[in-house]
Amino acid sequence: MSQTVVHPVPLFIFNFNMIKKSVFVFIILLALYELIIRIFPVQWDTSQNDKSANLISAQNFIYNAPGKKVKNDTVIVGSSISRKLITGIFGNNYLNISFNGWGSLDGLELIKRTGKIPSCVLVETNEIGEPDLKEGIKSSLEPLVYYPNTLLRSFQLRNQPTGVLIGFLKNLMKEKIAEAKRKKRENTELYNYNLNMIQNGFSKEIPDSLLKKRFYALKELVADLEKQGMGIIFFEIPMSPTLENTLQIATTRNYFHQFFPDTLYQYILLPKVNNYIYSDGIHLTAESAIEYTYYLKNEISKLDH
Amino acid sequence: MLFTSFDFFLLLVVSFTIYYLPFGFFKKANTQLLILIAASLFFYGYYNPALVFLLFFSGAVNVITSYYVTYGPPRYRYFLVTLGVVINLAVLAFFKYSPLFATTFFDTHNGIGHFLLTIPLPIGISFFTFEGITLVIDTYKGNTESKFSGLVDKSISRHIRNSFFFIVFFPHLVSGPILKAHDFIPQIGSKLFRDIDWEYCFRLLVVGYFLKLVVADNLKDFTSNIEYPGFMTLSTLSLISMLLGYSFQIFSDFAGYSLIALGLAGLFGYRLMQNFNYPYISTTFSEFWRRWHISLSTFLKEYLYFPLGGNRKGKVRTYINLAITMVLGGLWHGAAWSYAVWGAFHGLALALERLFNDKYTVAIRKNSDFYYFKMFFIFSMVTLAWLLFKLPNFSQVIMYIKALGANVGLVTNYIDVFLIGLYCSPAIVYHLIYLKKQQAPLYYKKMEFAIFGLMLFLIVTNSGSPGSFIYFQF
16 A cells, blocks of 8 residues: 655755756856866956955955965055056065045054054155045955955955956057047047046035044054054155145145144155146156155165164 | 945845744734834834834824724814825925925025025835825725735734834835835735745846946946036937936836845735836837836825826826926925926926827837837937936036037047946847747747846856935935
8 A cells, every 4th residue: 555655844955956956057157167266366456446456456455366475565555546556666575555536544453453463664655545444445345245255265356257347348449448548648638527526525624523533543443553563654645736825725734734644654745746746636647656655765764773 | 224235134134034934923013024024124214213203103104094083083184194195295395395396496505595405305105295195095095996805914913013014024124116105014924934926036136236236336327427517528329328327227127126126025925016117119108107106106196196187187187287297296205496397398298298199109019110109209218317316406408408509529438338238238138038038938938037036147157336226316
């Protein structure tokens, strides 16, 4: 006599045909991709936009992607204008964690949160940034993201399939991109419009309370990191003469000298801003960035640090 | 709490586990509902616990009025239902429209204008207020129409439990779909683990998370350039691509959220209404509104357009009713006049479309060139109108449109254009598959697992930077 077997709990997991097959495809794709990027590590810039460039820089620092400790290094923190600096000119022991649209506070906060304390930090004084760590960086430090990301390279932002593809295309089109940038710069009408736009923005007053909040946060961070043996050097990157003394830039400059007096902290003097060329009034062109990096390197070597 | 956050994942795992614990006590409907209510309140008050009091207040108003609308003296029922709707709308107006009122009529630097401007907008208020209104009106209709009867339990405690659960159930609480009491309350009851439709939930969750994390979150970092005065220096091609990108971003963001909500509700044994039905394949504005944010458009139809008279009071009145419904629908999205203009644009388009259809009958063969041309035309108009969502100031919208024509000669960043196209492509394919699936259903069915596997792969390797959902601001 045949008897029907009744399971007390239905065996659902074995009925998920479509789900099982999908998960299987997912695992195969992930394993293959992981294998490929381990055998052929991506050597080019894989950022897709300013935000992804920021997060990739932050993740590279957090997950130690370049494969080095930072104890004996000098780290540059700042905004997009510092991203133009050519770290290769300084030597191998320099790292740049400057962020597009953010500022020095973001980089310093990242250093503090990761506990990776370098020997010295170059702090850009043009843009101070905000005291709170940005969402994308914060989540990269969460255990649920941190451990899988250190385990599997496929999870890291620098290895995003789209970024890898776009970086590859950018490399192929390098000359065309440079040509487009040059053309854009040569459009004086556009350049002046951009400059005017930035000038208007920089001429607006930042409330004193807001600036104080940022500078107190910076002071606290600097004091904390100094206690851990980190040296600090402040530097200001040249901008177009039109912007050099706008309200926001001048106020920020004064605040720096007020909160971090020259008698206690080391500053790199601002060179003559007329000596440089700017792509939009605020960012140095590639050629001028090289020139300024040499200037900065030379000035640092004169300092006692 | 965001559906994409780790905190939410923890909440989901804990509440799901307790909800389906295999002991008699946990199997009871009452216990299961209390678990979900507690999880929902935690979900809502996670960042700002004080907001839970607003939810309690809104819930209390709707629970009390709906109960007395059903069991109170008949002569007071109409008064009670009106009172319930008015209180709901007053709460919404106070929190949502005070800043608009302040900037329009007062000096915002001091006095009452400043006070009104600083009133915070509680997340999800537009959604749970409308759900409260459906509860009150549906129960009132229940006195005369069988479709709406039986929504209010005789036991006041069970009514409080059911109604409050209907309003706060976390999958739909902050961004919809806007549930109707008569669709949802009859589903309330004891749920068993073995009844979960896993494939249904899996499909919704994978597609939902893919649209949100891979499409919308990646597009957001390109469309953020639609900002004055930055866009004035971009080329025509860049401006067009960003506008297209925003159109697919807003679709992927909101449709993604809605699919996740449906999938999550499915895990707890509840079916929520479909909120998006491939809206960008629409060939008319009225079809678009039958496919886009369906829960809002059906709400507006049932609770505003019909009570205004719908199309029963003559042609002119029909056009006026359409325009009123759409302008108010536009204002529902946000306290800015640009939203009203957006609503008016759609209202006018619907009225003109109706006027044309009343006069002429044009038979269009499906899949003909003209059919696809109409689809493209409606998509273009809808996309252009999204500018009113993205730019807060109407004059900036005009400047953007002017720049579209004036910036032809500027240098284009083709890499950005390519990336925007690349990230839009899944949303385009999503619509195309729907169109083609009807012609070759078996082929797509066979390939589905590979597509879902690929989506899972891209969710873990190619998600954009974290961002909240666009519709949270509404």
